[in-house]
Amino acid sequence: MHSRTRRPGRSRARREGITLLLGVVLLMWVVEVINTIDSNGLDGDGIYGRRVSHLWGILTAPFIHASFAHLIGNTIPFVFMGLIIALRGAARLAAVTLIVILVGGFGTWLVAPANVPTIGASGVVFGYAAYLFARGFFNRSIREVLVGLVVGVIWGGALLASLVPHHGISWQGHLFGLVGGVVAASLLRRDRRPGGRAVPGTPPRAQALAK
Numbered sequence: 001m002h003s004r005t006r007r008p009g010r011s012r013a014r015r016e017g018i019t020l021l022l023g024v025v026l027l028m029w030v031v032e033v034i035n036t037i038d039s040n041g042l043d044g045d046g047i048y049g050r051r052v053s054h055l056w057g058i059l060t061a062p063f064i065h066a067s068f069a070h071l072i073g074n075t076i077p078f079v080f081m082g083l084i085i086a087l088r089g090a091a092r093l094a095a096v097t098l099i100v101i102l103v104g105g106f107g108t109w110l111v112a113p114a115n116v117p118t119i120g121a122s123g124v125v126f127g128y129a130a131y132l133f134a135r136g137f138f139n140r141s142i143r144e145v146l147v148g149l150v151v152g153v154i155w156g157g158a159l160l161a162s163l164v165p166h167h168g169i170s171w172q173g174h175l176f177g178l179v180g181g182v183v184a185a186s187l188l189r190r191d192r193r194p195g196g197r198a199v200p201g202t203p204p205r206a207q208a209l210a211k
Helices: 002-037 041-045 057-063 068-086 090-111 122-139 142-161 171-187
Strands: none
Touching: 002 041, 002 057, 002 068, 002 090, 041 057, 057 090, 057 122, 068 090, 068 122, 068 142, 090 122, 090 171, 122 142, 122 171
16 A cells, blocks of 8 residues: 555656756757847856856856757756656756756856856756766665766766866866766765665755856
C-alpha cells in the first residue's frame, strides 16, 4: 500500500519537473526571438563586472543569447542535464537552477570584464553538470555517482575545453557555474540519520553566462 501511494506522487513530481524545464527552455527561445527582432538589443541586459547599478543582470543573463546558434548550443546540454534533475521534481530543479544562477552569476560579476556584457545559459549548464557529478558524493549514493560519471563522459571534454579562455567566451561564467553547482549539491544534500542512512523524501532546502 505504501509503495502504491508513493508512485503516483513520484510520477506527478517528475511531470511537474519536466514541465518546468520545458517552460524555462521555451522562455529562453521566446527571449531570443525578441532579441533578434530587436537587433540584439537585449544583450545589454547581461552581467557587467562589478557594476553595482547593473547587478540585476545576474538574474536576466542566463535567458539571453547572442544568436540562435548560441542558444542551440546551450539548449542541448541544458535539456539533457536538466531532465535528469527534473526527474526529482520541479522544486529540486528550481532550487538547483536558482542557486547556480545566484552563485555563478555573482562570481562572474566579481571577475568578468566591466565593459562587455556576459550572457547565456552555459553557466547554468556548467552548474547542472557540477551538481550531477557532486551530489552523489554528498549523498553517498553510488547510483548518483554513476550518473555523474556518465554526464562527465558525455560532456566532460567539451566543458573542460570551455574553461580555457577564448575570445568571446566567458570562462568566468563557466568556472563560477561549476562552483554554483557544487554549492547546490552541498545545500540540497539529503539529511542522514546518525546510523548513516539517508532520510527518504527529505525536502530540499531552500552562463552564466557565456557569450
